[in-house]
Amino acid sequence: MSKSIGILGAGIGGLHLALYLQKQGIAATVLTDRAPEQYAATRLMNTVAHHSVTIARENELGVNHWDDPQVVYHHHDHFFNFPDGGLLFRGAFQRPSRAVDYRIYLPALMKDFEDRGGLIEYASIQDDDIPALVSRFDLLVVSTGKGALGRMFAHRPELSPYTRPQRLLCVGLYDGVDHGSPDDDDPRGVTLSVSPGHGEMIVIPTLSFGGMKTALLMENIPGGDMADLVSLSYDANPAAFRQTLLDKLEKHHPHTYNRIDTHRFGLAQPLDLLQGAVVPTVRQSWVAFDGDKLAIALGDVHSVVDPLMGQGANMASYAAFELGKAITDAVAFDARFVEDVDRARENRVLAAARWTNMMLQPPSEAMGRLIFAMSQDRELCDEFTENFNYPERQWDRLASDKRIHAWIDRSGRIAA
Amino acid sequence: MSKSIGILGAGIGGLHLALYLQKQGIAATVLTDRAPEQYAATRLMNTVAHHSVTIARENELGVNHWDDPQVVYHHHDHFFNFPDGGLLFRGAFQRPSRAVDYRIYLPALMKDFEDRGGLIEYASIQDDDIPALVSRFDLLVVSTGKGALGRMFAHRPELSPYTRPQRLLCVGLYDGVDHGSPDDDDPRGVTLSVSPGHGEMIVIPTLSFGGMKTALLMENIPGGDMADLVSLSYDANPAAFRQTLLDKLEKHHPHTYNRIDTHRFGLAQPLDLLQGAVVPTVRQSWVAFDGDKLAIALGDVHSVVDPLMGQGANMASYAAFELGKAITDAVAFDARFVEDVDRARENRVLAAARWTNMMLQPPSEAMGRLIFAMSQDRELCDEFTENFNYPERQWDRLASDKRIHAWIDRSGRIAA
Numbered sequence: 001m002s003k004s005i006g007i008l009g010a011g012i013g014g015l016h017l018a019l020y021l022q023k024q025g026i027a028a029t030v031l032t033d034r035a036p037e038q039y040a041a042t043r044l045m046n047t048v049a050h051h052s053v054t055i056a057r058e059n060e061l062g063v064n065h066w067d068d069p070q071v072v073y074h075h076h077d078h079f080f081n082f083p084d085g086g087l088l089f090r091g092a093f094q095r096p097s098r099a100v101d102y103r104i105y106l107p108a109l110m111k112d113f114e115d116r117g118g119l120i121e122y123a124s125i126q127d128d129d130i131p132a133l134v135s136r137f138d139l140l141v142v143s144t145g146k147g148a149l150g151r152m153f154a155h156r157p158e159l160s161p162y163t164r165p166q167r168l169l170c171v172g173l174y175d176g177v178d179h180g181s182p183d184d185d186d187p188r189g190v191t192l193s194v195s196p197g198h199g200e201m202i203v204i205p206t207l208s209f210g211g212m213k214t215a216l217l218m219e220n221i222p223g224g225d226m227a228d229l230v231s232l233s234y235d236a237n238p239a240a241f242r243q244t245l246l247d248k249l250e251k252h253h254p255h256t257y258n259r260i261d262t263h264r265f266g267l268a269q270p271l272d273l274l275q276g277a278v279v280p281t282v283r284q285s286w287v288a289f290d291g292d293k294l295a296i297a298l299g300d301v302h303s304v305v306d307p308l309m310g311q312g313a314n315m316a317s318y319a320a321f322e323l324g325k326a327i328t329d330a331v332a333f334d335a336r337f338v339e340d341v342d343r344a345r346e347n348r349v350l351a352a353a354r355w356t357n358m359m360l361q362p363p364s365e366a367m368g369r370l371i372f373a374m375s376q377d378r379e380l381c382d383e384f385t386e387n388f389n390y391p392e393r394q395w396d397r398l399a400s401d402k403r404i405h406a407w408i409d410r411s412g413r414i415a416a
Numbered sequence: 417m418s419k420s421i422g423i424l425g426a427g428i429g430g431l432h433l434a435l436y437l438q439k440q441g442i443a444a445t446v447l448t449d450r451a452p453e454q455y456a457a458t459r460l461m462n463t464v465a466h467h468s469v470t471i472a473r474e475n476e477l478g479v480n481h482w483d484d485p486q487v488v489y490h491h492h493d494h495f496f497n498f499p500d501g502g503l504l505f506r507g508a509f510q511r512p513s514r515a516v517d518y519r520i521y522l523p524a525l526m527k528d529f530e531d532r533g534g535l536i537e538y539a540s541i542q543d544d545d546i547p548a549l550v551s552r553f554d555l556l557v558v559s560t561g562k563g564a565l566g567r568m569f570a571h572r573p574e575l576s577p578y579t580r581p582q583r584l585l586c587v588g589l590y591d592g593v594d595h596g597s598p599d600d601d602d603p604r605g606v607t608l609s610v611s612p613g614h615g616e617m618i619v620i621p622t623l624s625f626g627g628m629k630t631a632l633l634m635e636n637i638p639g640g641d642m643a644d645l646v647s648l649s650y651d652a653n654p655a656a657f658r659q660t661l662l663d664k665l666e667k668h669h670p671h672t673y674n675r676i677d678t679h680r681f682g683l684a685q686p687l688d689l690l691q692g693a694v695v696p697t698v699r700q701s702w703v704a705f706d707g708d709k710l711a712i713a714l715g716d717v718h719s720v721v722d723p724l725m726g727q728g729a730n731m732a733s734y735a736a737f738e739l740g741k742a743i744t745d746a747v748a749f750d751a752r753f754v755e756d757v758d759r760a761r762e763n764r765v766l767a768a769a770r771w772t773n774m775m776l777q778p779p780s781e782a783m784g785r786l787i788f789a790m791s792q793d794r795e796l797c798d799e800f801t802e803n804f805n806y807p808e809r810q811w812d813r814l815a816s817d818k819r820i821h822a823w824i825d826r827s828g829r830i831a832a
Contacts, residue, residue, distance in 0.1 A: 332818035343763060402748035
């Protein structure tokens, strides 16, 4: 059968799919409005860690240009800023994770795709372009939600519990934050720092322009003491922004504050700041058009999560591979095809959404017990950490209080 | 965790599950209102063929008491009673299928379960017994739709396209029908005979009381020339019933009529006749109760199909094993548990429903082409036949006209 695939959007989902199909000899055309040379002058897009399952896919595609022991990291440090003293503990990955600025990552993969003969068309897609795109390709993959494209896919309320953002984000790349203590045998790690009632901060060693920087992904609870950072202007007064930030970090995230060299601390570049918020949303995975054609949603268009658990990009890459396999095997692009794709991807993709949505809520008593158990039981925390690769396994352990207690008890028995 | 499982209903789904759990050392209690010794005096319950995947499960359970070359069969003969001459062709299974009267089969498996220490409680379940059953067991499996039990599980309209029966059934066990021509090297097979506009007849060599009989499963289209058989009384006038049947078979199903010895032909026993109809229905797979308990639907309660494609019992057995595995692995009986069960069983179970529902419709042009292609291409018809074991594969090939054409074209290319 004819398999001409149009991919709208050049994010990780669209590019991993394009590169996957290219390897299979299937014609894929990527459509995007941003040329590779424009990325360097673009505002920070996100702060994304690729876990080892995603890096394995990059290796399979031959696009892992950052296989560097000075970039990857091996553990999560968990810090809870409890009033009666901080709780600090660690969980390790079996294989390392890695964060590269998407303003470096995406254009590199676009170049890989083009160098290998892939076609990227640079144009802004308007709403009334959609019918022509539908008729041009055998299958349209929508991996950008801009304009009418995202709205084509209906909201699934049963999987989208929130109607407003649960966190107000203030995300930046900073100089002057140590990635660990000098006496640590594994000095580079991510820190998941929690200030109860105020929110979380994810601290990620990130390769950006000019080398290694530190992403501070602040996930602030509306109404909490950190919430105003979502709209505090850096450009109006960089020094005031910096001082406000330092004051709040000292109070709410002291474990990270203590790793800051206040003389060197500051935003790496003026564009390295992103403020905003996400409403976690799952959408229908496909739309049918007249003439027997369909469009399928990939990545954030299908399920957009709050960045708290770092799952969005990893899920987009995972889903791109599952979609790529299904396209390769397809005998028809019809409703059954979409069912096959969803059966392949939804367990993991929806588990990432549910797990993240759960973690946006104040911890239940069972979750509180798990946090304490992980602080005492390294193997348990290692498993929790490794499951950032496998959200469906994490959800198998967290989906109900019964499961959380069973997990703790099982781990305790093994330890005992 | 505590795993005390209550199974309501002693059909194939309930018994295969009970026997499966028994093998795993998990306590299962079967509740049914019919004692083993009552089955012999019961009206014919159905006419069911077990395909090889189901027989393999029986072997795994150690309950295949009918591993007899004189009972099993190896092929399907397809006959179409076209006005300008019949079309006859054959497809073979890779491993044989087998039909045993459920009035023999079910009590034998009940005895197996009890002989191995299993508990069957004989009582009629009333609506107001349900709360006590819910609290008595850790998990309630509902595999009988009698009374309020089936109604607990809501109808899923998006998977249940019909609101009334598509066929009026007249099903019986008969003497006097040859199972094949004497010059046939594989004389025992099932015949799928189609009288366009009037319905289908499935002819199944069946082990019943007194040895091998022939099931005539007449699937008559409402308004067609055979439809009245659903209410024609045998008891009022057996001879008239017999003659009406012979006349209609001669006209609509001549390939089978020609195998009838009219001197010997007749219902094997007065109770060997079942008349009625089925509304194909898919239901929600679970119900939650107060106190953190749930009931899960199995077999016909989950998805009841018209018997046309012989899928109901095979799906109930398949789903029983998937449920049994999930119970064995479970850390909690919660919503995630049901999701796991559904993810394991639904692709096959729903494909059986969809495929059967499609075959209840007049054939599309693509399906007409497939019938003709199968009549010319034995390998294609063998694949169609083998897929009675794997409805999800059948549905992968039949779910849209595009798929049907692709299947025919692929098969043609291989043949050429």
